[in-house]
Amino acid sequence: MLFFSYFKDLVGREVTVELKNDLALSGTLHSVDQYLNIKLENTRVVDQDKYPHMLSVRNCFIRGSVVRYVQLPPEGVDVELLHDATRREARGG
Amino acid sequence: MSSGLGLENLVDQTISVITNDGRNIVGILKGFDQATNIILDESHERVYSTKEGVQQLVLGLYIIRGDNISIVGELDEELDASLDLSLLRAHPLKPVIH
Amino acid sequence: MMEPLEMIKDSLNKQIYIKLRNDRELTGKLNAFDQHLNMILENAEETHTSVELDEETYEQVYKQNKRSMPMVFIRGDGVILLSSHTDH
Numbered sequence: 001m002l003f004f005s006y007f008k009d010l011v012g013r014e015v016t017v018e019l020k021n022d023l024a025l026s027g028t029l030h031s032v033d034q035y036l037n038i039k040l041e042n043t044r045v046v047d048q049d050k051y052p053h054m055l056s057v058r059n060c061f062i063r064g065s066v067v068r069y070v071q072l073p074p075e076g077v078d079v080e081l082l083h084d085a086t087r088r089e090a091r092g093g
Numbered sequence: 094m095s096s097g098l099g100l101e102n103l104v105d106q107t108i109s110v111i112t113n114d115g116r117n118i119v120g121i122l123k124g125f126d127q128a129t130n131i132i133l134d135e136s137h138e139r140v141y142s143t144k145e146g147v148q149q150l151v152l153g154l155y156i157i158r159g160d161n162i163s164i165v166g167e168l169d170e171e172l173d174a175s176l177d178l179s180l181l182r183a184h185p186l187k188p189v190i191h
Numbered sequence: 192m193m194e195p196l197e198m199i200k201d202s203l204n205k206q207i208y209i210k211l212r213n214d215r216e217l218t219g220k221l222n223a224f225d226q227h228l229n230m231i232l233e234n235a236e237e238t239h240t241s242v243e244l245d246e247e248t249y250e251q252v253y254k255q256n257k258r259s260m261p262m263v264f265i266r267g268d269g270v271i272l273l274s275s276h277t278d279h
Contacts, residue, residue, distance in 0.1 A: 002225045003264065019163060020189040020269075021115060033098040036229075036266075037129075043166070052183050053117050053141060056173035057109050057166030061100060063129060066113065066163040066189055070264040072231070082223040082231060083203055089225055190213055191268065 002089045007032035007070075009077055016046065016071040017062055023051055025062065036064035100125045103167055108133070110157060111164040115186035117141070119168060120155065129159030139178070141186070146179035163189055199224055202275050207232075210271045214240040217265070218277045228267035235260045 007029065016026045017038060024047070027040030041059045045051045054060070103122045110118045110133070120136025133155045140148040202221050209217040209230070219235030239256045 002223065003229050003231075006223070006231075006264075020191060021111075021113075021163060021187045023111075023163075023186065025164075031098055035097065037098045039098055050184070051186070052181055053111065053139075053186055054109065054164075054166055055176060056169050058169050058172070060164050060166040061098060061103075062164055063159075063162055064266075065160070065191075065268070067266045068269055069260070069266070071260055072262040072264060074233075074261040076262065079222050079233070086203060086223045086225075087200060 001034075002085055003036060004032065004034050005085070006077060006082070007036065007038070010072065013073050013076060015040075015073070017067055018069040018071070019062070019066050020068050021066070025054075025060070027060075030059070033064075036067065038062045038064065038067070038070075097127055100129075100131070100165060103165070107168040107170060107173075109164075109166040109168045110162060111166070111186060112157065113161045113163055113189040115188045117186065118152065118155070118157065120152070122165075126159070129162050129165075131157050131159070131162070131165070133157060141181065141183040143182050143184055145182075147181050149178070196226060199228075199273060202273070205275065206277045208274045208277045209265070210273075211265075211269045212271060213269075215269075216240075217263075219260075219263070222262075225267070228270045228273075230265045230267070230270075232263050232265065233261070235263050 011029050013029055015029050016024055018024045025043050025045055027043040030039040030041045032038050039061050043058055043060050045054050108122045117139045118136055120133035123134045124132040136152045136155050138150045138152055207221045216238045217235050219232030222233050223231040237258050241254050243252045243254055245252055
């Protein structure tokens with residue numbers, strides 16, 4: 001649940017989701033679920049000239065299983081809190 | 094209790110689906126489930142190429158299996174209408190590599 | 192016996208090296224992880240190794256592309272291995 005909570009705290013922030021097909025989508029994080037499926041608003045494809053396939057899409061749902069990375073705002077969350085939450089989480093297994 | 098991101102707000106709307114094998118299928122969302130399996134009505138596939146404009150292949154009523162879906166996009170009809178697909182040149186999308 | 196996830200905890204807030212699928216490698220400071228090996232790295236550098244075929248000589252040319260990411264979430268299913276040794 002750690003990352004589910006982390007992403008919930010980031011709702012409203014700008015993120016860039018990089019997918020396993022090399023597509024990268026920037027947008028405002030609208031919502032996330034337990035599978036780490038992501039909904040983005042105001043979606044822009046990073047390399048729009050190479051990937052015009054989503055020109056008419058502003059809001060989208062991205063399946064968690066297809067995500068490679070999510071680039072995050074560095075000032076997003078308290079890093080100490082992340083460390084503490086991780087220590088508690090890994091214990092429960 | 095299964096709290097998942099729903100696609101309820103997109104039911105009866107036109108959506109653009111990107112599948113794991115790199116295809117783009119546009120249609121009206123009629124139903125979905127927790128596994129993101131979807132029912133798409135009046136669907137067509139948009140085939141992109143670098144040599145000619147976008148080809149649209151009519152498909153009809155389709156079920157797409159959730160584990161084959163990368164992206165479900167809400168198609169902005171106004172934006173889409175302003176596009177001239179016959180002028181678009183692009184490489185087909187790459188397949189997802191897990 | 193030390194469990195693998197316990198061992199990764201020892202690397203929290205430290206530099207680590209990650210080998211990922213598709214010839215990608217990352218180094219960065221580990222800020223968080225879970226049992227799936229989903230992770231957050233701070234000040235990460237990705238090295239992506241690819242092969243190009245020279246059209247004339249037909250020789251295989253290995254290229255390495257690097258990029259920096261100030262704060263990145265990595266999905267665990269792409270992770271092959273982790274190491275605390277970052278001198279790769």
